[in-house]
Amino acid sequence: MIRHATAADIPALLTLAREFVQMCPWIPHGIDDASTTATLQALMDAPAGVVLVAVDGTPAVVGMLLGVCLPAPFDAAHRLAQEVAWYVRQDARAAQHGVALYRAFVTWGQWQGAQSVSLATLSTGKPEVAQFLRREGFVPTETA
Numbered sequence: 001m002i003r004h005a006t007a008a009d010i011p012a013l014l015t016l017a018r019e020f021v022q023m024c025p026w027i028p029h030g031i032d033d034a035s036t037t038a039t040l041q042a043l044m045d046a047p048a049g050v051v052l053v054a055v056d057g058t059p060a061v062v063g064m065l066l067g068v069c070l071p072a073p074f075d076a077a078h079r080l081a082q083e084v085a086w087y088v089r090q091d092a093r094a095a096q097h098g099v100a101l102y103r104a105f106v107t108w109g110q111w112q113g114a115q116s117v118s119l120a121t122l123s124t125g126k127p128e129v130a131q132f133l134r135r136e137g138f139v140p141t142e143t144a
Contacts, residue, residue: 050069051064051065078115
């Protein structure tokens with residue numbers, strides 16, 4: 001199940017953020033709990049921000065997708081839903097939580113008036129994610 005995160009989810013989101021950062025070689029220092037908490041709360045509170053969580057049947061938080069919907073940087077008339085972080089625990093990936101988070105984010109972006117959606121895949125991640133996004137109509141635009 002996918003739902004909007006609440007402040008009560010922040011401890012679980014911090015755990016997911018730590019796991020996510022371990023997969024990101026460009027973030028060698030880990031996370032700062034206070035600033036990550038502030039960012040999560042700001043995204044939850046902002047009309048143009050979102051923190052979606054995937055919960056399993058227990059109902060533990062097993063995945064997250066953070067995003068914003070703002071005017072595109074070079075055309076203010078074009079709204080862009082931009083994923084900021086997207087992660088599902090390794091042991092929960094077979095349940096398709098990542099796909100459900102993606103679909104909920106696209107729907108949220110449409111509600112926000114986004115004309116386009118931008119998502120990133122990790123170079124250290126599974127190639128199946130990029131293949132899925134291509135099937136959904138996304139086009140690779142940059143590699144970080």
